[in-house]
Amino acid sequence: MRNTKQKTAIKEILERGGHLSAEEIYVLIKNKMKIDISTIYRNLNMMAENSEVEKITNPEGVAIYHIKSEHHGHLICRSCNAIFEIPCDLCEQLHTLSKDMSFVDTEHVVNIYGYCRNCKGEK
Amino acid sequence: MRNTKQKTAIKEILERGGHLSAEEIYVLIKNKMKIDISTIYRNLNMMAENSEVEKITNPEGVAIYHIKSEHHGHLICRSCNAIFEIPCDLCEQLHTLSKDMSFVDTEHVVNIYGYCRNCKGEK
DNA sequence: TTGCCTGCAAACGCTTTGCATGTTG
DNA sequence: CAACATGCAAAGCGTTTGCAGGCAA
Numbered sequence A, B: 001m002r003n004t005k006q007k008t009a010i011k012e013i014l015e016r017g018g019h020l021s022a023e024e025i026y027v028l029i030k031n032k033m034k035i036d037i038s039t040i041y042r043n044l045n046m047m048a049e050n051s052e053v054e055k056i057t058n059p060e061g062v063a064i065y066h067i068k069s070e071h072h073g074h075l076i077c078r079s080c081n082a083i084f085e086i087p088c089d090l091c092e093q094l095h096t097l098s099k100d101m102s103f104v105d106t107e108h109v110v111n112i113y114g115y116c117r118n119c120k121g122e123k
Numbered sequence C: 001t002t003g004c005c006t007g008c009a010a011a012c013g014c015t016t017t018g019c020a021t022g023t024t025g
Numbered sequence D: 001c002a003a004c005a006t007g008c009a010a011a012g013c014g015t016t017t018g019c020a021g022g023c024a025a
Helices: A005-015 A022-031 A037-048 A091-101 B005-015 B022-030 B039-049 B091-100
Strands: A055-058 A063-067 A071-076 A083-087 A102-116 B053-057 B065-066 B072-077 B084-088 B104-115
Touching: A005 A022, A005 A063, A022 A037, A022 A063, A022 B005, A022 B053, A037 A055, A037 B091, A071 B091, A091 A102, A091 B072, A091 B104, A102 B091, B005 B022, B005 B039, B005 B065, B022 B065, B039 B053, B039 B104, B091 B104
Parallel strands: A071 A102, B072 B104
Antiparallel strands: A055 A063, A071 A083, A102 B104, B053 B065, B072 B084
């Protein structure tokens, strides 16, 4: 895997810690250098295969990327689409559940949907 | 919301208890009657708004529909894409977590990815 | 210099939408 | 009869892919 400035730019943005779509990353980078969104997808998918980043799907079906970190859950705001991380103390329980179903678990996702502190009033 | 045979057919299929994409529902119905896939999408989206069915997104980003039931989690097989339900005893904990973040939770999703009993050998 | 990476453009798959027609209540 | 649901076709959107040229090693 070769180093390019596009690749570096994508990593830098993700290392700020956000949860971003390819489109959002694209907008942030294209002001500063020439880049195509297909390059972003290609790099993100590679990084996901290398387990450098994690790919989740938001309620609208759009892929969201963020650097891989400790097991955690997501709070997803139905109003502004913000995603917050929450610590996940449930790993053991989920692993046990899987074993009960003779299922080999490689990963789990805990998503809580609702309204964040800023959007509470709206519904 | 008016009754039509297309609507009835969609409901009947979902009431068998599966987790299906619009395409899969379409294939099952079109052998028996004239139906267009847009009709299926329109009906599923209506039912989702009425909270009759639940809409989740599989790892490939495809919408999957199933009748709304007790809170539960999903075991999702990365090999054959089968989805199994698991009882969810975690509701209270998730609700507490949300409150700690001053987040108003309306719903949560617990997805465990891995390999089901049939596909275990493959990875 | 070699071969991986990029930009560009086109294709792809899932989902939605506009419109004329058919069906329900 | 009026309102709504349907089929059809086309558009929309996020994502992927083929290809020729460019750049890193």
